Amino acid sequence: TQLLEQSPQFLSIQEGENLTVYCNSSSVFSSLQWYRQEPGEGPVLLVTVVTGGEVKKLKRLTFQFGDARKDSSLHITAAQPGDTGLYLCAGSLNTNAGKSTFGDGTTLTVKP
Amino acid sequence: EAGVVQSPRYKIIEKKQPVAFWCNPISGHNTLYWYRQNLGQGPELLIRYENEEAVDDSQLPKDRFSAERLKGVDSTLKIQPAELGDSAVYLCASSLVSPWGAAGTEAFFGQGTRLTVV
Numbered sequence: 001t002q003l004l005e006q007s008p009q010f011l012s013i014q015e016g017e018n019l020t021v022y023c024n025s026s027s028v029f030s031s032l033q034w035y036r037q038e039p040g041e042g043p044v045l046l047v048t049v050v051t052g053g054e055v056k057k058l059k060r061l062t063f064q065f066g067d068a069r070k071d072s073s074l075h076i077t078a079a080q081p082g083d084t085g086l087y088l089c090a091g092s093l094n095t096n097a098g099k100s101t102f103g104d105g106t107t108l109t110v111k112p
Numbered sequence: 113e114a115g116v117v118q119s120p121r122y123k124i125i126e127k128k129q130p131v132a133f134w135c136n137p138i139s140g141h142n143t144l145y146w147y148r149q150n151l152g153q154g155p156e157l158l159i160r161y162e163n164e165e166a167v168d169d170s171q172l173p174k175d176r177f178s179a180e181r182l183k184g185v186d187s188t189l190k191i192q193p194a195e196l197g198d199s200a201v202y203l204c205a206s207s208l209v210s211p212w213g214a215a216g217t218e219a220f221f222g223q224g225t226r227l228t229v230v
Contacts (some may be wrong), residue, residue, distance in 0.1 A: 004154075042116070042203050042221025043155065088154050102154030 003027060004091055004103035012109040014077055023089035023107040024071045032072050032093050034063055037086040037105070046074075079110045114138070116222035124228045130192035133225045137185070137206030144181055145219065146189050147203040153197050157205055161187065194229045201226050 005024045023032070031050045035043035047056050049065035049072060056063045060083075062075040076083055086107050092098055092100040117136040125131050137144050147155035159176065160168040163184035172179065176195070181187040191198055204221050207219040 040223065042205070042224055044221070045218045090154070100157075102156070104153045 002104065003101045004089055006087075006089060006103035006106050008106060009104070010107045010109075012111065013034070013079055015080060015110055015112050017110075018075070018077050019089055019108070020073055020075045021108070022071065022073050023091075023103055025091065026070065027091075027093060028069050030069070032065060032069075032089060032091040033100070034074055035088040035090065037088060038084075043086075043088055076108075079108075079109045081112050084108055084110050091096055116206050116220050117224035118202075118225055120225055121223060122226050122228075124230060125194055127229050128193040128202060129197055130190065131194050131227060132188055132190045133202050133204075135187045135189070135204030135222060135226075137187070137204070137208065138220055141206035141208050141220075142184065143207045143219075144187050145203075145205040145207075146187070149201045149203055149224070151200075158189070180205075191227075194227075196229050199227055199229045200221055 003025055006009045007022050011019060031048055033048045036046055037043040047058060047063045049056060049063055051088045052065060052067045052069045054065045060077045064073045066072060072089060074087060088102050088105040090100045090102045116138055119134050123131055144161040146158040148158055149155045157171055159166055159179050161171045161181045164181050177191055179187060179189045189202060201224040203221055203224045205219045205221045
């Protein structure tokens with residue numbers, strides 16, 4: 001059983017559309033991170049959220065951490081082909097444990 | 113500033129053969145991670161070093177996998193003997209402190225080594 005469930009697994013949209021991907025768990029996380037990974041590359045950190053209800057914005061990307069710190073969402077406005085990639089969430093159950101778990105990601109394809 | 117460097121980028125070997133991967137973390141980063149990523153899945157932690165000490169190797173299959181981080185800098189991950197199921201991308205990452213212990217501390221990943229066992 002995956003600790004972090006990401007949905008949808010695959011998403012294909014046209015340039016200019018908006019989208020939301022989700023990262024859900026039954027566990028409470030002390031922090032949660034979102035990464036983007038392009039083919040043939042390692043994941044690149046986009047954001048870290050630590051406070052329940054926290055919202056962070058990174059240009060056209062909006063990240064939200066659930067009030068109970070069990071889930072998170074990533075919303076992209078006016079998607080562009082450059083947003084194509086694998087979006088991974090990773091959570092830590094204990095800030096001092098030094099250990100985190102990745103979800104299996106959402107593969108996003110933005111068509112021109 | 114150079115990022116995390118891994119080599120080789122690709123490796124194809126026959127089953128039962130040994131293989132080794134090398135990682136050079138970002139200079140000054142004390143924490144180093146080895147992950148395995150299977151196709152269509154997220155990275156899975158194999159081992160985490162803080163300086164030269166392996167502080168979490170609970171997910172490392174110790175019957176065939178070994179790792180070392182001499183002098184707390186470079187690291188190697190070895191598989192001997194390799195099995196068909198070991199085919200995956202092996203990622204190395206480093207950070208200045210454990211990113212999970214200090215909110216916002218970024219872990220930097222290398223490009224990975226894609227291993228194919230035939």
